[in-house]
Amino acid sequence: MNPLHRNDRPATYPASWYAATATLSAERPALAGDEMADVAILGAGFTGLWAAKVLAEKGFKVVLLEAHRVGWGASGRNGGQVGSGYNKPMRWIAGRMGADKARMVWQVAEDAKSQLRAFCESHAVEADWKAGVAHGAYSDAEAEEDKAEVDFLAREYGYEQSEAMGADRFRELVKSPLYHGGVLDRGAAHIHPLNYALALARAAEAAGATIHERSEVTAIESGASPSLTTAAGTLRAKHLILAGNGYLPAIEPHMSARVMPINSFIAATRPLEDPRSVLAEEIAVADSKFVVNYYRFTSDGRFLFGGRESYGLGFPTDIRGPLVARMTNLFPQLKGVEVEHVWGGTLGITMTRLPHLARLGPTTLSAAGFSGHGVALSGMAGRLMGEAVAGQAERFDVMSELPVQRFPGGATFRTPLMTLAMSWYALRDRLGV
Template sequence: MPGAPSWYAASARGVRARPRLEGRIVADACVIGGGYTGLSAALHLAERGYDVVLLEAEQVGWGAAGRNGGQVGSGQRRDEGELTQRFGLEMARRLWMLGEEAKALVRERVARHAIDCDPRNGQLITAARAADAVALRRRPERLARDFGYDAMRWIPPGELPAMLASRIFHGALLDAGALHLHPLNYALGLALAAEAAGVRIFEHSAALGYAPGAPLTVRTGTGEVAARCLVLGCDGYLGRLEPRIAAHIMPINNFIVATAPLGAAGARALIRDDVCVHDTRFVVNYFRLTADHRLLFGGGENYRRGFPPDIAAFVRPYLLRVFPQLAGVGIDYAWGGALGISRTRLPHLGRLGANVYFAQGFSGHGISIGSLAGQLIAEAVAGETGRFDLMARLPAPAWPGGTLLRWPLLVLGMLYYALRDRL
């Protein structure tokens, strides 16, 4: 079973057993990490004619790619207003357009490789507080005027209950241009496409370290890869592999449950149009229906190294706050995963020396931006550095305290904001 004991693992399609790396092999490019970043980089590189080896410590999709909420939002993780304030309108437009390209890339990959991952359109962004509603209401006009995006509209509080069977929200934005999908099946489909393009994928082959150079050498427990360039796509699972980038992201644990099947009518009674939903809280609640009519609900996170012993009991209060009518419904699956959060919530792309590329810190927006990051890395390896450099120039400050002290400082900060959610 790939990944965690999740509903995704239980409904996975395209699972393959892949060999462990044994002995020494040579390639043009070595990619570490079988999530969206690594798989997308490997696929794009192979399509450009590079001989690519991908090393995955566990199985393809074992990391956040196989555990996440499956929501593919528009633009970047930071909204266009925040981007404009921080970088000016022109740069905000370029970043927004890259985010849109990332979303289109996901759709294009799913279509081109016939990836069986139940893609469905539409996302509601619900206002958790009245003040959030004021900010959300401004977005459709600004997006249409300054960003040429006209797929968002405001749903007033009075109209929302017909679309979403919850009374706690102060209206919502409906983004018809966003989508949701089965994230593990998307990753598994990318892996099959990469292999069809010639990528050699090794599982249970954790990279233990690498010696820089040209070629550089990546070492696993049972083999090594000599390659002209290296791609690091490990995000929240990077560990100690590359200390120079570790302090720039904070791995945070986030949790999801899947209810017992509710039946087609029961499921649609909760979310009429089968769109995905997330709210505006700092610790976001996010939810959607599955193809077999369950509610998949993400809520709550922790800032420790381990998961709570009973994840279902941990998430249930968040679920019941949104849908108290589900008090008697069972929870069939509960799981968690780690995602890399950057301080700016913008992705952290870059290069170490001449031939080591990395992308991480997608901060909850990694299905699309991770997929795009893989493409940008492949472009940069091929010498087309413009778009990669644009993203690599984004500020990516290290978390205070570096790799050693970032945890206690983060816990303090996060608890403060989580407390504000409750007030």
């Protein structure tokens, strides 16, 4: 079944803490009949909205189609962590792309954080930008790998905002007995992602872009005369940008073979009296589990804890129980704390956990597969596609060289094959191997 409909009600934001605390906009009208544009965009998440904003500011007529609501998908449901780099060490990337291209790829990721921070400061104070993201390691060997990456970033790129910590110092910061060390990156950050998406949509519209909600695309024509078709009309354009990520239906074979949807889940507790009993600072944290745990405190003192991936399209019947078990295993001091919000969402991953930017034809660009690093990178991918449409494609072309191969089995058999593989890695997590 289409991920756009498997787990959610149409055009209804999930029952998340984000939706409960955001000022939601009035619903925008759906596409009705035929429209023409310079650029047609599929998907009103961070990627599509940044592409719309950039191109509208350059004078293009931009029309964006969203199946549900602005920020309804992963952009409005995620953990809010604005990480540095990619979901792959820069040492690995440099070894495969070479030093010069890797340096450009690193700079794109740095620009992505800078773009997001500047936007929050100027247009989305309510996104509540807070600096600091830590990464926890479960073994001495993993802690040494983290330190080697910190040293590499400082030596090769002059990045000195990350600090490697031994077990004792890290446990003073992140008060779990399970970590053997880690890294604190003060150049990374965390935000309220739905507030950011809503503000970004307003900025794109202020620049002149048109957004149609409840306009699910059922067919894509990516040839010389590209178009997006919905049940109620057709949008024709000179250029086409696909920004559906994990929610893109299986109607584009190239992306479907390389980007796989997976689900992740988040719980938010009631406000805690003493957040410092869990985290010594207002930072976000992710860790080295293959099925990663990620967490932080919200502005009103709730512990927001995410993890527990699933690889089928359907959400499990019990989201809360396993999430709480993971949370209290990591932080025994939270046993018995009431959980008030639980939700899930779908993101896009690739085989190498690197984003996939691609030219799908002479007039069609796509970006997806941000693999848990999308809060900053997906917005920058939108900017790069906007730049490429406008004739400045250097950064897009370099990013399109990130190594991303097809999933085994392609779009048809990727899910059962990957489920077997991921189940094995999840078992290794539980066994501590």
